[in-house]
Amino acid sequence: MLYLLVIGPILAGIISILFSKKDTRLFIVAAQIVQFIYALRIFIQVRTDDTIFNFMSNVPEGIAITLMADIISSVFILLTTTIFLMMIIYAFHKDYFTTQFGFLFLVLQGLIIALFLSTDLFNIFVLLEVSTVVVAILIMINKEKQAIYDGMIYFFVNVIGTAFLLFGIGMLYRTTGLLDIRAISQVLPQLEDPRAVMLPFAFMMTTLSLKTAVVPLFSWLPKAHGTPSAPPVVSAILSGLFIKTGVYMFIRFSAMFEPVINVQEVFFLIGFITSIFGFIMAMGQNDIKMILAYSTVSQIGLIMIGLNMGSEIAYWGALFHVVSHALFKSTLFLAAGQVYHQYGTRDIRQMRGVLKAMPLTGFAIIFGILGVTGAPLFNGSISKYMISYGSYRPIVQFGLNLINLGTITYFFKFATILFGKDNRAEEAKPPKEDLLSELLVFIMGGLILVTGIYGPTSMNVLFGYEVAVFSAEYFEKGIVYALMIVAAAGIYNGIIKQGGLLNRISHIELTFNGVITSMTGFFLFMATYLYFVL
Template sequence: MLGLLVLTPIIVGAIAYLLRGNAAKALLYIFQVAYVGLAFYVFLNVKQNGPIIWNAGGYTDGLALSLYADSISIFMVLMTAVFYIAFLVYATREPYFKHRFYFMFMALQGLMMGLFLSSDLFNIFVFLEVSTVVVSILIMFNKEKQAIYDGMIYFFVNVIGTAFLLFGIGMLYRTFGLLDIRALREAMTGLESPRAVVLPYGMMMVTVSLKTAVTPLFSWLPKAHGTPSAPPVVSAVLSGLYIKSGVYMFIRFNDMFSPVIDMHVFFFWIGFFTSLIGFIMALGQKDIKLILAYHTVSQVGLIMMGINMASEIAFWGAVYHIFNHAIFKSTLFLTAGLIYEEYGTRNVYKIRGLFKRMPWVAVATVFAILGITGAPFFNGSISKYMIAHGTYDYTVTLLLNIINLGTVMSFVKYSTMLFGKNPEEGTAKTDVYALTASVIMGVASFMTGIFGEALTQFFFNYEVHVNVDEYIQKGMVYFLMIIAGVAFYHGIVKHGGLITRIGHLELTFNGIITSMAGYFIVMVVYLSLIL
């Protein structure tokens, strides 16, 4: 059953590649709906009967290559499958939606499922390597100069990153003789000295941190997600879903090492700095795709903070934020695609009058912006509320508010596109499929906010009760932040200067690799100090 989840998208993608034309499109839609049904069925199964394990070849659990579905992993699978419907609908009439694209796009889905479900370390390595290849081809799909350069950086950096993972796995195998994540977790409880796993932990965390794009390893992300000519759907998949596989692996690997190594303080601060640097860099951009890409960095930092707060409510808040971020960031990338196709520019200062020109696109954008900034009743507010509840420490609350203020500031800048004079008369004609998909995604960010309590209960079996008084109070804070954001925008950001210069800082290829090595050394030194 679980094997089907991984394999079918790839096979159907290959069939669609051979069929071509409208038959292939019809096949993809029918398949995707059926696939969501299957994922939902497995999800309900897991919810009722607990985790499902599938061992290849009938070997004993722990030695076999196995797929493993528990509440988090099957939730990620379901999320990915549902979002793919929206992406496929969006792409229906896009010029790049051809046979070659079908195969790559569907294969990526299968590979992501593999990453979510696999319980075998070596399989995770294989899935990572193959998905790196697929993603870099998708990035350079239009073969434009900048896209090829960005795709190459993405490709090499990630291949080198996964080499670290492979080395780490080798060291673990040398110590334990096991490759299965769950079996390794059990074996680690019997470990005499935690020092034996410091090096493999460092190696594996370098890869995971690279995939989640935390400081200082995020330099590849804006290049990959924000490259000008990559299809909007690809950017949406990368920023909405694929980056989450890194966060997911972080959860899994940390759980595996949890009997011996506890690094939550370290990664909490890493998450904070990622978030901080992410939005500061986002403020300096004027390309709308790059603003969104840097913003992904910032939001992933927030998710990392939530995961590493060592509190249950913050952890589930972060997991719910994974879902919410997938909704609104995909919406934003999809609408951004429509916007720059219509205006012929990606410069945020040149796009004006979106409400008059493309009213429905503007509505979807507004919903997504309200979601990402955490406006009351929208999904972002629920997950941020949960993350904020993970702590009673005043400083940490302050840090979270700083990050939210940053988010608000950069989206005040982004939303200047909505207002102003319409450059041409009347409304623009937009492809109806693309529009429907974006608007539905936008509305989803409202619905998942309204039904936030029920959804967390349903997805994670975790009960949250939103305290009304406190929620209203947070709403007030939100409006204050909007005011501060607008003031800040008109006071500082608009005039560029230092902020723009910071935004244009970036590492070269060698710089990225050097920071990777530096990160590894820092982590190993830190670990040997605390252990």
């Protein structure tokens, strides 16, 4: 039963409150292992028996509240349980792993899985609202002033954002009389005038664009993902996994409206702008978590490019990049937490010699960087290869190479923490209890390499999509990658290291009023565009 995937972690969180602190942690780890095994069972069942449906009442299909696990959602659920299990093991000995934290963390897992399974629009709205509250509390859990400010900004921006979704759902329900995504997609082609769903589409896509943090609706993400006092596992979950709920809903809602509305060109362009803007902002950051947060903005832009390129191989490449990004960004955020704990600062200018001081974490960072920059043999190279293969237009290829050059450049800056002389007065070794965390981060880094070496096999196992990687083209992209490293070194030493204008631009951020204004502007732009093209 699919609903067990939703209520399982929530019940485990409630039951865990009854145990002592140590027993709570053991129980949660055991519950996560069971959750992972069950998610794997559902994934295998979907791959062998096709889509699974759970109708939560005896009313006709299309009206009943439905949970659906298909080839895409089952992968997202398996990814969710895998990442959460790793996060729980990482945090096992951490001081912030309290009963309250464990409960909230497991509730968030249940909410994320419910978002991947639900086909009912109103349920999706409720799940987004509740998850907003849970995430805001997790951001503020250490009760520091900056964390409370960032958490409240996240909360109010996303509550207002989901209000757009509610307006769109209400208008769509008035037009179709339905709330089920699959049923609506079957009814929409029967509409006499596609403009009847123009406003619902604009409202709903405004919310999803906020949730995926595309330009100009990205300003909340660095605050939420880069909060100074937020536990590393919270930042890792938000950036590596929770942001993917917006991507997943974009896929589902786009498919729902596709019979009458197709705006792939618009979101293709928005993806490019988002990716370029993200790497420009990342280049000027000196805070280790802020670099990673803006990197997420850039990578989400790349995913949106692949999803909206109009090419089958690029579409599946974008989905594989979702999985790849979850692995290498979770790894990098956890590694950043280890480094911050060891060095007592988040300023990369004050961190040197990480590879020598913390070898396991250092190699995990190397694997993560090679993954996100698309180095040969690492998972990012396969997903980026597939996205690039989706179009031979010179302007598209130039844009993709520009994005990857930007990615390599800001991670060239990030990688400076690995080498050089450690100037700390006292080089303290990590506490013994951190060795488990270091080992886990290293294992996650290893997964980035394994899913890259066996990239085509991973694609086939996960999505049932067979991709042929041509040796000549892959080798050619390897040469281009090497040349980009040389160019990135030049850009870093010649421009970024000098600071100046780039630093000033990268620290510009929208106020709360600015974010709300940009949200309204995005809605008006989308509604106006649809008015003229429909």
